[in-house]
Amino acid sequence: MPATVTVRHALGSYRVAVGPGLLEQLPVLAAEHLPERRSAMIADAAVFALYSAGRFGAMTWTGETLCVPPGESTKSRDTWGRLTDDLLERRFGRDSGLIGLGGGVVGDLTGFVAATYMRGLPYILVPTTLLAMLDASVGGKTAVNAPQGKNLIGAFHPPAAVIADPLTLATLPEREYRNGLAEAVKHGLISDAEYFEWMEAEAAAILRRDPATVARLVYRSVEIKAEVVSADERDTGRRAVLNAGHTVAHALEQLSGYRLPHGEAVALGLIAECDIARRMGVASPELRARVAALLARFGLPVRYEKPLDLEAAIGQMGSDKKTRGALIHCALPAAIGRMHQEKGWTVPVPREAVEAALVELQDRSRTHF
Numbered sequence: 001m002p003a004t005v006t007v008r009h010a011l012g013s014y015r016v017a018v019g020p021g022l023l024e025q026l027p028v029l030a031a032e033h034l035p036e037r038r039s040a041m042i043a044d045a046a047v048f049a050l051y052s053a054g055r056f057g058a059m060t061w062t063g064e065t066l067c068v069p070p071g072e073s074t075k076s077r078d079t080w081g082r083l084t085d086d087l088l089e090r091r092f093g094r095d096s097g098l099i100g101l102g103g104g105v106v107g108d109l110t111g112f113v114a115a116t117y118m119r120g121l122p123y124i125l126v127p128t129t130l131l132a133m134l135d136a137s138v139g140g141k142t143a144v145n146a147p148q149g150k151n152l153i154g155a156f157h158p159p160a161a162v163i164a165d166p167l168t169l170a171t172l173p174e175r176e177y178r179n180g181l182a183e184a185v186k187h188g189l190i191s192d193a194e195y196f197e198w199m200e201a202e203a204a205a206i207l208r209r210d211p212a213t214v215a216r217l218v219y220r221s222v223e224i225k226a227e228v229v230s231a232d233e234r235d236t237g238r239r240a241v242l243n244a245g246h247t248v249a250h251a252l253e254q255l256s257g258y259r260l261p262h263g264e265a266v267a268l269g270l271i272a273e274c275d276i277a278r279r280m281g282v283a284s285p286e287l288r289a290r291v292a293a294l295l296a297r298f299g300l301p302v303r304y305e306k307p308l309d310l311e312a313a314i315g316q317m318g319s320d321k322k323t324r325g326a327l328i329h330c331a332l333p334a335a336i337g338r339m340h341q342e343k344g345w346t347v348p349v350p351r352e353a354v355e356a357a358l359v360e361l362q363d364r365s366r367t368h369f
């Protein structure tokens with residue numbers, strides 16, 4: 001039996017099912033969640049090739065499939081235009097449904113096509129990266145990128161269901177897998193010390209991608225994100241805690257011309273923001289060391305090796321879309337499993353603290369954390 005988490009959303013609640021082997025039931029699940037609908041699958045071409053080659057066990061999908069090239073550049077208005085044209089030519093009506101098979105790129109794209117085609121179709125997500133399973137598939141945000149920035153054109157449109165099968169992760173490149181782990185560490189840090197300790201204890205099984213262990217990891221992370229997203233509807237602003245590590249991460253990603261993968265940027269961002277929290281007297285000095293140790297265990301970077309233009313990095317944080325005015329705002333951790341809360345979930349941070357944390361992040365003399 002798969003474990004399911006219900007994500008409560010103002011625009012519609014939905015279930016995330018997590019279980020090894022779930023993909024075999026895709027036609028049944030599609031019929032259950034998209035009843036009596038003619039459904040089309042939008043698939044990452046690389047993932048669909050793996051599936052067609054039999055690498056995803058007995059997944060059976062014989063319905064219509066629209067493949068898109070793998071990679072972030074596919075998440076564009078151009079691809080959205082081509083997909084919607086294709087659906088129109090194939091005469092998909094308002095009584096259709098969509099299924100997105102792939103990582104966060106296909107998830108966000110399928111969601112945005114579903115949000116806009118015929119003023120909105122229901123859709124199912126079948127995430128096949130760890131990041132898409134425990135982060136991108138939860139929360140109902142859909143988008144495509146624009147030349148001016150990522151995710152600038154989008155809509156809130158929650159899926160009808162999410163089907164996460166950890167067995168699909170067997171083929172995921174190591175670096176992509178580790179990227180997803182950075183968000184799992186963030187989930188433990190922001191709201192569950194026990195989960196964080198469990199990751200420390202089970203690191204070997206997690207890295208081995210033991211299906212039952214990965215299923216547990218995905219399940220708990222989805223529960224945490226779902227809880228935060230649901231709570232945000234009552235107590236606006238709580239969603240900001242999901243942005244832990246991301247103020248610094250977005251700046252590092254941007255400065256690297258997006259060559260630094262998101263998960264690696266998040267690992268560095270979490271470490272820097274633990275440091276900022278300590279400098280502001282919000283967290284203990286041990287917090288940074290413990291977070292860095294787990295990230296390092298997961299093979300994520302804990303030091304920024306390249307030269308860093310501090311002025312540009314700090315300037316970038318001031319213009320981050322999550323900041324208000326010129327001041328840098330961060331959601332700061334107080335301890336493992338607990339975020340700092342004052343008037344709200346983010347606090348203005350003095351630029352000296354950010355600068356010092358970035359210098360520390362580059363410190364080559366540190367041999368341990």
Ligand SMILES: NC(=O)c1ccc[n+]([C@@H]2O[C@H](COP(=O)([O-])OP(=O)(O)OC[C@H]3O[C@@H](n4cnc5c(N)ncnc54)[C@H](O)[C@@H]3O)[C@@H](O)[C@H]2O)c1
Nearest residue numbers: 046070103104105106128129131132135136141168171172
């Ligand atoms: N909607 C949200 O709330 C949200 C949250 C976080 C991230 N995102 C978005 O998610 C995207 C990143 O997602 P991602 O990291 O999954 O990237 P991705 O979709 O580009 O997938 C990464 C790579 O892995 C390959 N791949 C996918 N599944 C595979 C498998 N099972 N085996 C082998 N290869 C596989 C893909 O072909 C691709 O090359 C970004 O566009 C980001 O903006 C959205």
Ligand SMILES: [Zn+2]
Nearest residue numbers: 183246262266
């Ligand atoms: Zn992230």
